[in-house]
Amino acid sequence: MNVLLDHLPEFREGFIGTVLLTLSSGLLAMVLGVIVAGFRVSPVPPLRFLGAAWVTLFRNTPLTLLFLIAWFVVPVIFWPGLSPWTKAILALGFYTSAFVCEAVRSGISTVPLGQAEAARSIGMTFIQTLRLIVLPQATRTVIAPLSSIFIALTKNSAIAGAFSVAELFGVQKLLSDKGFAIVPIFLFVAIAYLIITFTISGLFRLLERRMGVAR
Amino acid sequence: MAEVSVTKDAAPAADELVALRNVNKHFGALHVLQDIDLTIDRGEVVVVIGPSGSGKSTLCRAINRLETVESGTITIDGKPLPQEGKELARLRADVGMVFQSFNLFAHKTVLENVMLGQVKVRKAEKSAAEDKARKLLDRVGVGTQADKYPAQLSGGQQQRVAIARALAMDPKIMLFDEPTSALDPEMINEVLEVMQQLARDGMTMVVVTHEMGFARSAANRVVFMADGRIVEEATPDQFFSHPRSDRAKDFLSKILHH
Numbered sequence: 001m002n003v004l005l006d007h008l009p010e011f012r013e014g015f016i017g018t019v020l021l022t023l024s025s026g027l028l029a030m031v032l033g034v035i036v037a038g039f040r041v042s043p044v045p046p047l048r049f050l051g052a053a054w055v056t057l058f059r060n061t062p063l064t065l066l067f068l069i070a071w072f073v074v075p076v077i078f079w080p081g082l083s084p085w086t087k088a089i090l091a092l093g094f095y096t097s098a099f100v101c102e103a104v105r106s107g108i109s110t111v112p113l114g115q116a117e118a119a120r121s122i123g124m125t126f127i128q129t130l131r132l133i134v135l136p137q138a139t140r141t142v143i144a145p146l147s148s149i150f151i152a153l154t155k156n157s158a159i160a161g162a163f164s165v166a167e168l169f170g171v172q173k174l175l176s177d178k179g180f181a182i183v184p185i186f187l188f189v190a191i192a193y194l195i196i197t198f199t200i201s202g203l204f205r206l207l208e209r210r211m212g213v214a215r
Numbered sequence: 216m217a218e219v220s221v222t223k224d225a226a227p228a229a230d231e232l233v234a235l236r237n238v239n240k241h242f243g244a245l246h247v248l249q250d251i252d253l254t255i256d257r258g259e260v261v262v263v264i265g266p267s268g269s270g271k272s273t274l275c276r277a278i279n280r281l282e283t284v285e286s287g288t289i290t291i292d293g294k295p296l297p298q299e300g301k302e303l304a305r306l307r308a309d310v311g312m313v314f315q316s317f318n319l320f321a322h323k324t325v326l327e328n329v330m331l332g333q334v335k336v337r338k339a340e341k342s343a344a345e346d347k348a349r350k351l352l353d354r355v356g357v358g359t360q361a362d363k364y365p366a367q368l369s370g371g372q373q374q375r376v377a378i379a380r381a382l383a384m385d386p387k388i389m390l391f392d393e394p395t396s397a398l399d400p401e402m403i404n405e406v407l408e409v410m411q412q413l414a415r416d417g418m419t420m421v422v423v424t425h426e427m428g429f430a431r432s433a434a435n436r437v438v439f440m441a442d443g444r445i446v447e448e449a450t451p452d453q454f455f456s457h458p459r460s461d462r463a464k465d466f467l468s469k470i471l472h473h
Contacts (some may be wrong), residue, residue: 062432089304090410112318114314114316114318115320115321117314117318118312118318118319118320118377120281120304120307121279121310121311121381122307122308122312122331122332122336123304123307124303124304124332124333125301125307126299132331133320137321138324148223151329192271202437
């Protein structure tokens, strides 16, 4: 117990770090994932190709490799001087966006084709059809897989700790390096992760109950 | 039969609204539309009949490019159908479509279903769109259901809402793709009556249907399709009493005598 109480500021910083990292990369993944899912179902072949390539690339690359690329390749080729925070958000967000895209796409395919046909037949554009008719009806089916994806994201964010971003898992390394007993540290870190992931699944269960489309 | 003369007199002088020229389409090996030539004049009610798989639904859906065609041209009001995009969307807004399975937006109320196109496509004011939607819902006899969701309505009511949704766009032409085929028998008439009324009001209509009674009473012209071809075109009187082709005689003998 002493380890926790004596190092409460570190634990707090780590906890807040993990929460912020999950929230911001989750937001990035949602935005990118929905856009890429739109690409994948669009009537324009180059966009469909782009969407498929995006998913193939980011879903099949180990996250650690993406972190290494964000750390050592992106600053050299694209933007030099990115903060570790930004790099971690980019790696996590891009990686997770591939999974969000596929979840959204599977949701889209549960909406009967006639809904989109009716929308197009009253003159809606593809984007209007997706935004106003298809996505709102896909939401309900997408919520359950999204919940799993965000829980995975929370845990994946631990990799950022190895890249010296202040987050929960990094606190464990910091304290064990100082020679404190490992077991209680691990226990506290695990409980902190549980708090975050339980909150996520609770929120999503609430959402799931709120959203229902009668057919 | 009195209605026949009413609608025929109401049809204005020849004024081409939709023209299909030499249209062809395959579904895999199936040649579903073969050299289709069809002209629909403004104010005309054309009923397309024929056995299942004859291509009549595909023909109807090709007119607003829900089905693409491989060769030939389709023009609406003199303009050829554009590629998928904003221009096609604008054109589709002028072509009302009613589906066999209604396809009302399941997450929107009846009123919202009829308002959505006006607000998002025609950019109408919300209040004006609501007034118009309520009037149209009254006109098709479901005004009291405005705040319900589609799943709470009977099939006949849903289809009438679908007609109102299409009419809300002030279409130049209405396409009906087997509008009564998914309905229980006692609900068919309430939908046909709305369609009869539309025909009397001078709406240009293309109706794919198995309702021979409707064809007799409301059509200016009957188009008989079989195996992807237009086999016969005639006035309802001619077609039902003196079909020229054997294929049509065979079809009529199967559906009319029992």
